[in-house]
Structures are given as structure tokens and as C-alpha cells.
Amino acid sequence: MKIIAFLLAILLVTMPIAPALADQVSNLERVPELSTGAKAFDLHCAGCHINGGNIVRRGKNLKLKTLQKNHMDSIEAIATIVTNGKGNMSAYRDRLPPEQIQAVAGYVLDRAQADWR
Numbered sequence: 001m002k003i004i005a006f007l008l009a010i011l012l013v014t015m016p017i018a019p020a021l022a023d024q025v026s027n028l029e030r031v032p033e034l035s036t037g038a039k040a041f042d043l044h045c046a047g048c049h050i051n052g053g054n055i056v057r058r059g060k061n062l063k064l065k066t067l068q069k070n071h072m073d074s075i076e077a078i079a080t081i082v083t084n085g086k087g088n089m090s091a092y093r094d095r096l097p098p099e100q101i102q103a104v105a106g107y108v109l110d111r112a113q114a115d116w117r
Contacts, residue, residue: 033102033103033106033107034103034106034107034110036099036100036103036107037100037103037104037105037106037107037108037110038107040096040100040103040104040107041104041107041108044092044095044096044104045104045108048089049061049062051116052108052111052112052116056088057087057088060087060089062108062111062112062116063112063115063116064112064113064115067109067112073109073112074109075102075105075106075109076105078104078105078108078109079101079102079104079105082096082101082104082105083098083101
């Protein structure tokens with residue numbers, strides 16, 4: 001009986017830790033993709049979007065609040081803009097393969113969620 005109570009106590013203590021560990025593992029799996037996205041962003045995007053800003057149109061930055069306001073706060077939405085362009089932003093479908101566009105979109109969303117720090 002004491003063993004069951006002990007095991008139950010351990011389970012209750014470690015349950016809140018399990019999701020955090022799962023998040024760490026999933027982030028570790030994404031590190032190569034984020035690295036690829038960061039390199040492509042630095043090469044193709046940072047000229048206008050340094051630190052998530054926008055030197056051409058100040059209100060069209062890559063900060064999370066702006067992405068959410070414009071319904072661009074998903075990898076799919078960001079990838080669509082990178083692929084097709086919009087307004088003053090050029091399309092990159094002829095310059096970047098789809099995998100790199102997805103990596104850039106993932107990087108942008110990751111940095112936006114971290115407030116570009």
C-alpha cells in the first residue's frame with residue numbers, strides 16, 4: 001500500500017513536467033529547420049525586416065502583434081506571403097525552394113513569438 005502511495009505521489013509531482021519536456025524535444029527537432037530559416041532570412045529578408053521591423057513600411061513589421069492583427073500568425077500564412085509577395089514585398093517562389101520558404105516562415109514565427117530576441 002505504501003509503495004502505491006509513493007508511486008502515485010511521484011506521478012503527481014512529475015506530470016506537470018512532462019509537457020515542458022515534450023516542448024523541449026520538439027524544439028530540439030526544429031533546430032536545424034530554424035537554423036536554415038535564419039540563414040535564408042539573413043540573406044533574403046533582413047535587408048528590409050531587420051529584427052522583425054520593416055524599413056519600407058513601418059506598420060508592416062514581423063512583430064507578433066502585427067502578424068496576429070493581419071491574420072499572418074501561422075507558418076502557412078507567412079509562407080504564402082514569402083512565396084507570392086504582397087504590395088511592396090517581392091515574391092520569392094523563383095528564388096527559394098518550398099522547403100526554404102517553410103523554414104523562413106517557421107523562423108519568422110519563432111522569432112515573433114520570442115519578440116525577436
